[in-house]
Amino acid sequence: MQWQVWTSLRLDQDHDLVASVDDRPCHIGSKVSVRCGGDFFYDGSGQDCSGDLLLVAGGVGITPIASIARHAVDLQEKLKKQNKRSSSKKVVLLYSAVETGEFLFENHFRSLSVKNSYFQVFFYITGQERYSTSVPQGYQFGRINSHVLHEKIQSLDRRRLLCYVCGPPPMSESVCKMLEHTGIDESQILYEKWW
Template sequence: MLIDYLVFRVDFFIPGMETVGGFSVCSSPGLWNKEQIIELAVKYTHHPPAHWIHTKCTLGSLVEVRVGGGLYFDPIPSDHTVDLLLVAGGVGINPLHSILMHSVDLLRLKNQNTPRQTHLCYSAKNSKELLFKNSIIGVCQEFPDKFTCDFRVTQQEFEIEPDLQCYTSSGKISQEVLRPHVKPGRTLCYLCGPPPMIECVSRDLQCLGLSMDKILYEKWW
């Protein structure tokens, strides 16, 4: 079975456990197509499914998964004219990293569905909490005319690592940060983060002229 679109999360069913886990997919569909593997981002908490994964799950453990939620990334041929804007807050980077890597795979395959440009704007407390930073920077360096990124840190209390300095700025994601990357009629935005951030960024995007049907997110935190 080939997968050519990307879902944000899966529901995770553990035998003998009533509580269902909902975990972000952080890998590209290409990984499944090549190796029949999906990678999930699971933060350590005492929530039963997450706690089980971190304390009891071993190689060979059997679970069931199914597509969760109604949000997905499924580019179509006309998307080669689309500018893709990915806006992440904290661990909201997980599904957006998946979209980023899917876009990279499409580009490498010379797929006609590849977005024209992709920009990632990602906010975290400090540079230590910027997940996937190495793979994100690697993509931007490999394809500088197609992929760009802007890391924002809000509570940085130490010097930013030298290899991150040219990608990282202090302060929250604001209208002024987003403005250069919003082109009404051409920009499609995927947004993932804490609900207050989603609401704030969504308002800012609308003020910049982006219509609601071009701002995609799912509040499931």
């Protein structure tokens, strides 16, 4: 028999760590088993290191994408410091959520984009009906669609481009199809389906 167990960690209002496994409380010293899987990763070597990156995330699908973005930026900074090569690589992050309060790591991504000219981030709000007719500054209304993808890909080197996609399954499947329709080869598109 195989069991499926959900694990979550969060900080409560008092900044205390709250943990649960399968909705049962965990405490310091509790024993749990963890299994990781999938082949959705960016190691930054070989083709990964030299090509541009297009990162597309929806909701909490930002979690693995955030790790990839941070690692790519760290590698570029390391190469610049070692003067091994000029940083011509570009990293573009397209991130969608229902409303502004749902963007995880937002301040970190905005800071990265200010500090690193090769890193760009764009935030898309899909729950437009929650706002008046004005768009909050720094955000765009609407879903990440084929027009958006085509526009952002124009500034990237298609020959050495890697695309990473993670979000709700309908969004991930739609984005992957749209990327293929823009001429990106299927081998250049990596995605995670995790719920």
